[in-house]
């Protein structure tokens with residue numbers, strides 16, 4: 289089983305790449321989705337979020353993501369605090385899931401972990417054979433995000449905060465330019481994955 293990472297800025301098309309790989313039989317782990325799951329599953333995590341960001345961020349047995357987003361994406365220091373709380377748990381959770389898939393009876397040829405900020409976790413990403421970097425210009429990403437339903441100001445705030453973390457050099461990057469059609473993206477993905 290070849291383990292790859294899919295990273296890239298918000299709206300670049302990581303999930304679109306993930307869907308194309310999954311259609312070809314790959315196992316795809318979306319870290320955004322896993323994070324949301326942990327917010328519901330872990331009371332310990334909710335307590336830590338409530339202590340740092342206020343009880344307003346925990347509602348009905350889960351984290352109120354809109355309330356949390358409104359705090360952390362306008363302030364890099366708050367975002368760092370959130371990352372310190374969530375990353376150790378998210379990383380362990382993702383590694384356990386990958387291990388389970390790898391040790392299953394019929395492991396897939398490819399397991400992909402999708403996360404905008406994978407490159408910020410060297411201890412995790414060092415175990416990936418390749419890191420795919422999905423990229424598209426800012427104006428196209430903004431347009432896509434608005435079409436997906438994100439408010440323009442929210443999208444811009446996330447784009448601005450991500451610009452503070454440029455991609456560090458790494459020999460394992462494979463770039464995927466996603467500013468054409470979905471059909472063009474599909475052709476690129478199939479060629480890169482050799483599936």
Ligand SMILES: CC(C)(COP(=O)(O)OP(=O)(O)OC[C@H]1O[C@@H](n2cnc3c(N)ncnc32)[C@H](O)[C@@H]1O)[C@@H](O)C(=O)NCCC(=O)NCCS
Nearest residue numbers: 297298319320323353356357360374403404405406446450
């Ligand atoms: C702040 C939260 C609650 C907002 O939830 P929401 O449902 O609105 O967004 P969602 O989780 O679907 O993320 C959408 C996109 O926002 C961007 N984003 C999320 N977290 C971060 C971050 N820490 N830094 C920069 N951008 C981020 C990414 O491009 C991501 O794909 C949530 O994003 C969160 O818990 N973030 C911290 C965990 C994290 O860093 N996840 C990314 C793992 S690679």
Ligand SMILES: Nc1ncnc2c1ncn2[C@@H]1O[C@H](COP(=O)(O)OP(=O)(O)OP(=O)(O)O)[C@@H](O)[C@H]1O
Nearest residue numbers: 297298299300301302303304432436468469470473
């Ligand atoms: N080549 C493309 N042509 C047209 N629409 C696209 C293309 N690639 C992605 N999209 C659309 O753009 C939106 C953003 O793409 P996607 O959700 O895959 O980005 P992402 O990088 O996963 O974003 P996030 O960081 O929020 O998770 C989606 O609605 C997706 O369907």
